Amino acid sequence: MIRIDGLSKKFGDFTAVDNISLDVQAGEIFAFLGPNGAGKTTTIKMLTTLLEPTAGTLEIDGLDPREHPSEVRKRFGIVFQDPSLDGDMSAYENMELHGIFYHVPRKIRIARTEQLLRLFELWERRNDQVKKFSGGMKRRLEIARGLLHTPKILFLDEPTLGLDPQTRNQLWSHVKHLNQTEGVTVFLTTHYMDEADRVAQRIAIMDHGRIIALGSAGDLKLRTGTTSLEEAFLALTGSTIRDESASSSQQLKDFARLWSNRR
Amino acid sequence: MNVIYILWLRELRRYVRSRAQLVASLGQPLLYLVALGFGMAPVFRKAGEGSYVQFIAPGVICMTVLFSSIFSGMGLLWDRQFGFLKETLVAPVPRIQIMLGRTLGGATVAVIQGLLVLVISFVAGFRIANPLMAPLALLFMLLIAGLFAALGTAIGSVLENMQGFQLIMNFLVMPIFFLSGALYPLDNLPKLFAVIISADPLAYGVDALRSVLIGVTHFGLALDTAVLVAVGAVLLVIGSHFFSKIQA
Numbered sequence: 001m002i003r004i005d006g007l008s009k010k011f012g013d014f015t016a017v018d019n020i021s022l023d024v025q026a027g028e029i030f031a032f033l034g035p036n037g038a039g040k041t042t043t044i045k046m047l048t049t050l051l052e053p054t055a056g057t058l059e060i061d062g063l064d065p066r067e068h069p070s071e072v073r074k075r076f077g078i079v080f081q082d083p084s085l086d087g088d089m090s091a092y093e094n095m096e097l098h099g100i101f102y103h104v105p106r107k108i109r110i111a112r113t114e115q116l117l118r119l120f121e122l123w124e125r126r127n128d129q130v131k132k133f134s135g136g137m138k139r140r141l142e143i144a145r146g147l148l149h150t151p152k153i154l155f156l157d158e159p160t161l162g163l164d165p166q167t168r169n170q171l172w173s174h175v176k177h178l179n180q181t182e183g184v185t186v187f188l189t190t191h192y193m194d195e196a197d198r199v200a201q202r203i204a205i206m207d208h209g210r211i212i213a214l215g216s217a218g219d220l221k222l223r224t225g226t227t228s229l230e231e232a233f234l235a236l237t238g239s240t241i242r243d244e245s246a247s248s249s250q251q252l253k254d255f256a257r258l259w260s261n262r263r
Numbered sequence: 264m265n266v267i268y269i270l271w272l273r274e275l276r277r278y279v280r281s282r283a284q285l286v287a288s289l290g291q292p293l294l295y296l297v298a299l300g301f302g303m304a305p306v307f308r309k310a311g312e313g314s315y316v317q318f319i320a321p322g323v324i325c326m327t328v329l330f331s332s333i334f335s336g337m338g339l340l341w342d343r344q345f346g347f348l349k350e351t352l353v354a355p356v357p358r359i360q361i362m363l364g365r366t367l368g369g370a371t372v373a374v375i376q377g378l379l380v381l382v383i384s385f386v387a388g389f390r391i392a393n394p395l396m397a398p399l400a401l402l403f404m405l406l407i408a409g410l411f412a413a414l415g416t417a418i419g420s421v422l423e424n425m426q427g428f429q430l431i432m433n434f435l436v437m438p439i440f441f442l443s444g445a446l447y448p449l450d451n452l453p454k455l456f457a458v459i460i461s462a463d464p465l466a467y468g469v470d471a472l473r474s475v476l477i478g479v480t481h482f483g484l485a486l487d488t489a490v491l492v493a494v495g496a497v498l499l500v501i502g503s504h505f506f507s508k509i510q511a
Contacts, residue, residue, distance in 0.1 A: 048353050051510050073355035084346040088277045100269045101354035129280070 001026040001185045007056035009042050016042040018209035029186040031200035035242045039209040040189045044157050077151035079159045087131030102149035116144040156188040172199050193230040207237045266356045267364040274368025292380045295323045296387045320384040321472040322445025328377040332408040335369025336415015362506040370408035377404045392478040399475040407468035410495035413502040420505035443469045449481040464494045
């Protein structure tokens, strides 16, 4: 379903993704783990047509995202790591916009919107502007929106960041349900090892732009002689803390914050 | 429902919801109409040009449309900053549709702003010379708005952050306004200055609006229309080209 071969991405001198190759089967739940700045999000951006690779080939459901961006976009849904909601619109309007973007028929859109907003306990607040929501509510809405259309592949980039255990639990049961009933392929990244251990069939660990280990949670534990995925992860990636350099979008956010405070 | 329509609607919803911004954006045109309109009136009359309020009202309407439409195009920068841009970029929709929806929405808002300023000008003493030509004013406002909304989109697609904003403001938007003849007649200007002005698309917009509202023209309505349509079409193509190249 996803095929990555010799993929690299350079930003100037910095190599964010360094010659990675990887196959994800249809119907698989695949976890992509790694410390901050390992290149996970960059890889997802290349898979989802948001960035052009520097080298290597990609295939999503047999299609090259560079040559058939629209066809590829029809096949996946994504929950981004950072916010991507329209704060001026209400929760319901965000769902409506998404449904129209993805050509979800009107009736299905309305029914699923209600179902998902209820599932993530946002239905009562559906007509409020999203900018008035708390961080957790925004996160829930992002997830609900990502699930509105049923894609062949679902990319979840750290979807549970900042969520309480209840919502995390809701999310993963729903994702598993989608995977089992509709055969949705799931490609996820997370910093919570227990989640990866619980839902993913296979796990790739990425560090400094390379894939350093690949296998089931059991394989990884066995290989490192550890008892938990967390220990296996630390054994493979070391225990030093990584700093991510601020991206231009982060700088923009900082600037906007300053600017709006001044007004 | 269609993608272009929903993005158009989004711009309108945003406009209606930010009432503070709506009122604030009318402050500047009002100041121009009142301070300049009345302040310069005696000099203008002495020069034998008639009523100054009558003369600058179309110019001030154009200014409003220019600012509103170019900033709506650059609203792309805000969408980028708040992340919503990514949501539109991964959607399985031709980017030209996204760009068109946004541009039309921004242009519609700009025209509404222009009409509000027209109403304010009536209060300040402005009168339409030939009411039969007045509906054409709407058409020209739409042309001007579409042209600059497309320019704004092109700029918003290329700029990565807000740092370039002041630069664009001071070296593009303000010159477009001040060199458009919105505030002064274009007759008998120094030769080089006249050449520079004839390269400003807004000059033709102001001239067209003046032509249909008060019956005064410098370039002639046919040339005005031709320039606005041609430049608008070119900017739309450039804007959608840059928009389709955005990486996130």
